[in-house]
Amino acid sequence: MLRDITLGQYYPVGSPIHRLDPRVKLMGTLVYIVAIFLADGVWGYALAVLFLAVVIALSKVPVGHILKGLKAIFIIVLFTVVFNLFLTPGEELFHIWKLSVTKEGVQRAVFMTVRLVCLVMGASLMTFTTTPTALTDGIEKGLGFLKVLKVPVHEVAMMMSIALRFIPILMEETDKIMKAQSARGADFDTGGLVKKAKAMVPLLVPLFVSAFRRATDLAQAMEARCYHGGKGRTKLHPLKYTGRDLLAYLVIAAYLAGMILLKIFL
Amino acid sequence: MPLTLKNINYAYNAGTALEKKVLKDVSLTFREGEFTAIIGPTGSGKSTLIQHLDLLLTATSGELLFNGENVYAEGYDRKALRSRVGLVFQYPEYQLFEPEIFTDVCFGPKNQGLPEAEVHANAREAMKLVGLDESYDTLSPFEISGGQKRRVAIAGVLAMKPDFLVLDEPAAGLDPQGKKELLDLIRGLCTQAGKGIILVSHSMDDVAEYADRIIVLKDGTVRLDGTPHEVFRHREELVQMGLSVPKVTEVLCGLKTRGFDVDTGLIGIAETKEEILRLFR
Amino acid sequence: MDIIKASGLTHDYITYDEDERPISVRHALENVDLAIEEGQFVAILGHNGSGKSTFAKHINALLLPTAGTVTVGGMDIADEANLWDIRQLAGMVFQNPDNQIIATVVEEDVAFGPENMGVPTKELEKRVAEALAAVGMTAFAKESPNKLSGGQKQRIAIAGALAMRPRCIVFDESTAMLDPSGRKEVVATMHRLNREEGITVLLITHYMDEAVGADRVIVLDGGHIAMDGTPKQVFARTEELLNLGMQLPKVTQLANALTAEGLPLPAPILTEEELIEELCRLRSKI
Incomplete structure (x- = not known):
């Protein structure tokens, strides 16, 4: 179950999207996320879905692979659907027991689901098509201006990159510890909230011990390889804008304009 | 009470396009008081197999029988089976979590719902079995040596009084002394305490020395199953699978290719010595 | 020429209580004198707690001596001005394959060291390509390290050290967590680098059969050098070895x-x- 979380895993195929500068993809994702909140009608959502579909097609990442990442938010989507379905006032379609389902409710449930799915797919597409190192390079360079404000941009970027690398490892480890404690009769599934919280101790203590051990090891390995912060560091793949990136910026701008126009005129 | 696998199949993502068969039609019987080693190259399904024995994984098809009863049958007390079969993962010391050793060892029996006196008695007995006395009770499991940590972890499983003890590479990462002590201890659990031992290992020399029976797994199927002498006779087959034979067997095989008439199915130092001396008499 | 030279090296681990008062002192190394000649393949044996890892960490200046001196390539490790030169000169490969790979793509991880040293991009590309070729992992340059086997991960870690153009690589129990086939690939890589590139190898291990192929074997015990010689000399002293917790x-x-x-x-x-x-x-x- 834990291995199903694909968010943050790079999918190595060559595609126009993969080759884009990470700063473009970061900006694009940011714009996409903001723009989807502009959508308030069928056309707005349609444009958002269409845009995403085109980008996914260009990225050559199999749709099935991206959809797997949605399992992680299934519960949230379910909650959203249920809440919107039953708690939106308006024209009643039918009711179940004391809860009424309204036309507006159905509409909102559908829209919210589309919005959430688009959000997650859009954001995970970025991580599928961008190596975490490139992504952190993008953050480091794209947000480099924040250094003037004493924001430790390099350190934050490095931390993110390391976190991304270790998430799958710690996930697998969680799975393993859970199994090991289950073999000792631990029960993670039944009982009330308090009992469940208590049952987590045999899982969390070893997990933290292990995470700290890994952190110490990693710090040592980084030091041994002359790491001393971002100062004077060079890059194997330094970021350079090309014509393709400019074109992408134009497309993103056009998409944003389109979403704004739809919001104003429809 | 024997533990039997009958035509066990297991696949990840069963029924989807990504289906990957890990175990194929595996039938085996494990007995108490027997030291069984499972060997096989990485990815052969060893760790999937042992997780079935403890119901951490459930077969896609096939039966798991404990004392003749189908464990997968409706109404079977699965929790009770977990008490009968104790599973020790690789690097088990990483699962220790209580601030004191004795409390950690008590975790298993406590989960079995036993009365406190019995919990303590079982934990005490388990610690004795792994050679740790009362002086360890209140020490922190995080502040003892690597070999001791591993003993504590094994005691934590033994405290549930299993009939079978399943271990995945129990000696990995220990120094030669620590490794020998631990394997001797496990052998003793089999011979003296009568436990059925199922041990996954990568070391041909170790399994040749300690096991009563060796099962060779490759691509999810049982390729060989027999005493160490029987199994290590199949040198060519083993090498093809990416495995090997004990060092002394290797020497005998080398002599054979040089034209000497020696028995290449020997695995112990003493018997190999005799066989080589025979050439000089 | 001696690439590593320790004289009177002592290292104490001191534990402190909550008020930072020392409560216990453990001598991990005591007055060790040791010189290692450039280009040699040296195996260091010893049971857990014998001080072998502590010794290894001095070579890369990850630990500093409590007393005595260590020089690497003629540079004193205690002098902070030498720090980056020493770490470039003496590469290190650790035990856990997962915990020493920093980047999420193989080639970027190999580049990590020289990037820190400020090597220009053109040169970086060349070094990464050479390092990956030297460990036979060129085909995996664009892969994620998570998909590799333990042995392959360790070879990437070796490439990461190689890309810094070291004269010496310290392997701190780098084979302990590997299966037999992984161990074989890593040990073969060590020998090739030693033979073909003339890199000094310091191999810290529990496996006696790995020490057999070395030029020199050193056995540590309780922070002292207990035995030192060629494999033939050391393994001839059976009784002593067994008393030190080693096996033949x-x-x-x-x-x-x-x-x-x-x-x-x-x-x-x-x-x-x-x-x-x-x-x-x-x-x-x-």
């Missing part, structure tokens, strides 16, 4: 058993081929 390679045990029965075999025999050769020779004389 299986073949040596067999050869010793045969010698005890009166076969005139030279001592010690360290490899299967050697024993077979010797037995054939003896037999032909009958």
